[in-house]
Amino acid sequence: MVEGWARHPGARHHGAHGEAVSRALKAPSAGFLDFSQNINPLGAPPAALGAAQRALAEDIGRYPDLSYACLRGALGAYLGVDPENVVPTNGGVEALFLAARAVDGGGTALVLEPTFSEYAAAAGAAGMGVIRRVCRRPETGFRIVPEALMDLDGVAAVFLCNPNNPTGEALGREQVLGIAARVREAGAALILDEAFVDFVPEASVASEVNGSLFVARSFTKFFAIPGLRLGCLVCSDAPRVQALQPSWPVNAVAAAAGVAAAGDADFAQRSVGEVARLREGLSAALASLPGLDIFPGAANFLLVRGPASVPERLARRGILVRGCEPFVGLGPGFFRVAVRGGGEKEALVDGIRRAL
Secondary structure, X not given: OOOOOEEEOOOEXXXXXXXXXXXXXXXXXXXXXXXXXXXXXXXXXXHHHXXXXXXXXXXXXXXXXXXXXXXXXXXXXXXXXXXXXXXXXXXXXXXXXXXXXXXXXXXXXXXXXXXXXXXXXXXXXXXXXXXXXXXOOHHHOOOOOHHHHOOOOOEEEEEEEOOOOOOOOOOOXXXXXXXXXXXXXXXXXXXXXXXXXXXXXXXXXXXHOEOOEEEXXXXXXXXXXXXXXOEEEEOOOXXXXXXXXXXXXXXXXXXXXXXXXXXXXXXXXHHHHHHHHHHHHHHHHHHOOOOOEEEOOOOOEEEEEOOOOHXXXXXXXXXXXXXXXXXXXXXXXXXXXXXXXXXXXXXXXXXXXXXX
16 A cells, blocks of 8 residues: 555546545555645635535425436536436546446447556446457557557447546547547547546537446545535436436435535636646646656646656655556556646655655
8 A cells, every 4th residue: 555556346446545545554644745645736616615515504404406407507507518418426436437327339448558557446336348449558658649549440439538637638629529539420429528628628628428438527636625525427318327326325414515516707817827837836836856757748737757666665655646557557666646746846846855
């Protein structure tokens, strides 16, 4: 665990591992400076926190609205899509699992590696086989190679993350739509994960969903509410997808926070600008250290390559980063760091300097 990542059932691995590292190092988790979880450094919108507190006091004694009409309306307005195409979910991960189940035809799922580990898990849970194809490499800045989609025989679904986690590169809107068209021509569905597209909103294609394009969104990173678990799936046949869900997938507190957060346009605008500024500063500071390769990114994190011992040495100094050894196509030496505020950034840079 001290290498900087935690593994869960189904070969899934995540950065939220503070308690596990605490047990391994016999140190209190409250003392860790956590750069492994890439949450908006501005924190949650105050209006969302206020709405959550009111809901906790007033709404926990009754069931949430089964139709989530208010939440769907707020999320639809935020995303620029028809609320009828919005399926609220218990975080972005549930949206991915729902999309995989909604794909017709069984067959196999193509996962474009290195990328988020939940895609293979979602495909497996839906009864699909999994093909892992390494199509992003450091020597090309992790841009998807053209041959990634050349052979789609027997493929029912393709998983794509934009911006990609953990490499950070983002495709433009037209590039994504071109991939969606190629996948549709092959008779497959594209399951697009836009968990981090809030940081580069012009790249979103949520308004273009159709029978072969599903867009999963997460509101936990951008709105800094990971403990509340809120996301949605944007799709063209919401009733069919909702039939695959248990009733009341989103609790009243998360729903209230989501409505308030989605309506805070000023927070969204400030977040995009401030995260871009902090990301550039972090990149420049890390680039000043010897022995590190910094890969450009469009989200609220950066992928770094350096000595394989860095994540563990940092953990022993009380700083957690996301070790990327488990990602197919990466391996030892790669780690991901979240974008955080200035003082925290200095602590990270100093810690890495001492760990090199």
